[in-house]
Amino acid sequence: MFPRSIGRTFKKIFSDISPNTDQEFIKKYQISRQRTTIAVKFLLLLIIVPLLTHQLSKRIFILPLVEKMRTENSHLIFLNQEMEKEAFHELKIFRAELKFKSLLDSEWKNSPENVESKIKEKAIELAAKFRDKSANAISNIFADIIALITFALVIVFSAKDIISLQHFVDQIVYGLSDSAKAFLIILSTDVFVGFHSPHGWEIILEGFAEHLGLPASRNYIFMFIATFPVILDTIVKYWIFRYLSRLSPSALATLKEMND
Template identity: 55%
Template sequence: MKNTVFSQKIYPFLLDAYIWYLLTPERSLDTAYQAAIQIKEIEDKHFNGNKIDSEFTMHSTSVMDYFQGDLQKLLKTVQMRLTEFKASRWFANESKQKAAMKVGIEYSSPASILEKLEFIDQITSKYTNNDIDANYKNVNSQPVESSTDLVNSPQFIPKTSNKSPKNITKGKTNTTGILPRSILSTITRLQVELDPESEQNVVKNFRKAQQRSIISIRFILLLIIVPLLTHQLSKALIVGPLVEHFRNEKTVEVFLNGEMEEEGLLALQRFEERIKFEALISNAPALGAEELETKMKEKAEEVKKEFRKESDNAIKNVFADIFAVITFTILLLVSRSDIAVLKDFFDNVVYGLSDSAKAFIIILFTDVFVGFHSPHGWEVLLEGISRHWGLPANRDFIFLFIATFPVILDTIFKYWIFRYLNRISPSAVATYHNMNE
């Protein structure tokens, strides 16, 4: 009886462990495959589909160190899991495969396994010891083994670099030796300066940076000039004639909203008061009722034409702005490559600034948009937009917007500082806090 109870408790545990053991090749290969996918995502997102190399981007040293850390972790994961995959397949003979089928385990098809291995080879074959050490200053990385060799051969043969190990440059943070690091870095710098190809590399990098700057500035000018030209041309050639045709003076009201009407009334009152004031100062005889009424009618007609023109202009602005937004959106959709170059340009400019300059820009931005005096600026901006479109300035909406949007913007900005800037440039964050205090 005791043996039966013992077997009922222990047998499920042993079965789960055995199933876990049989699934080791699948699990190891999937883990290595997912790590290779992450490397591919970093290449596509930040290096335009190229290998993670400073040659293919203009990121700062801090940003490259961040990508370096992720690359080393992912390559190490690929290496360890492929080794585990090779070792587990060594013991996965035909009898164990039959046992796996009995417990309901279905292995992936050979085609699926080969497809994953080919993808892993395609990604990891770009990176060798020389590439990683020379570009990222890290000597802890190990060569990545060929995954197809792990399947086709029982022996593990690591892929080695064709270059001489003497060319490997050791990183500052990972090197421990007899000589001080400053001497080693000086020797490395002299080697670079004495390299016959160093001048060509400098010229190549300069031309790449120059081309990136030209493309970015040109794209920024296009994003500004093209929508403005579209706005003015559509307003003058398309929207303007249509609005003037349908807004007939006999059928359409002069004022679009009550605020315009109050402004027109205030203009007439000031005109009447000015006439009386000038008469009193000049000691001239007072104007008769008929003369005053005639001048008031002339002024009213002038106010009418002025506000009718302003109302027509507001309606034209609405449709012209729609055309400008459509043009701006089309530019963004058809210029994805330029957007990637522009992003690299801004990254290089922003992260290339000193810590004090970064802190200065952050404080200036936050004080203007979310600081103590920012509500007045938002109020002027919203009232200007309302007048541009001929809408009445809703004070309740403006106050509600001022009470919520700057707070949301401040929260997003603080999250950006905590989540990204604190990781990429912690010294800039420390400088920002010191200046802000």
């Protein structure tokens, strides 16, 4: 006989004037605070534990073991040709600096023997530098694997904490206004799949390749940039069309207005 909204309104009024309202509010607040505390601790755990595992495993046993193995093979200095080219370039610049100083300063004179001695010292210094760089890159590979295994174990043994974290994230997302949701969607899509995103992806991939001691092949990098952001953009558009229109139609309308 009556609309459901009227029933919900009366139900809310009766719950507000109930003598147990304060106790129920305090109980809900305590539960919400407890969930938030668990979620924040679990989020910090997901970040800190893999990082500590990576650094400790690398410094304690992986890096010393790699350095010992590479010391036995002292002729192995470079992991790839890019490291070798970088070392040769630095040595070439050092040789040019010596010649430049000798041309500018008439009092600065060196015999060819002294020049060759300084160049040899620089070459030994560069060899030690790139030998350490190569050992560090090899250690990063094994330390990253151990950190990923640790991350997976933390997730496997923390099922209840994952539920609290999901509730915490949902509470933050649903608590945002429609304008804030649209702003975050536009910001994230422009950063990762926007017009200027290829430069960022290029820097990230080059840094990742250097971290693992891999050659930063321009062809593979450009191939990745030409495919992955496009796939990511398609997934985002499908998510907006499929789910955002159902979860928050007003946010979708705000997003369209901001894009226009």
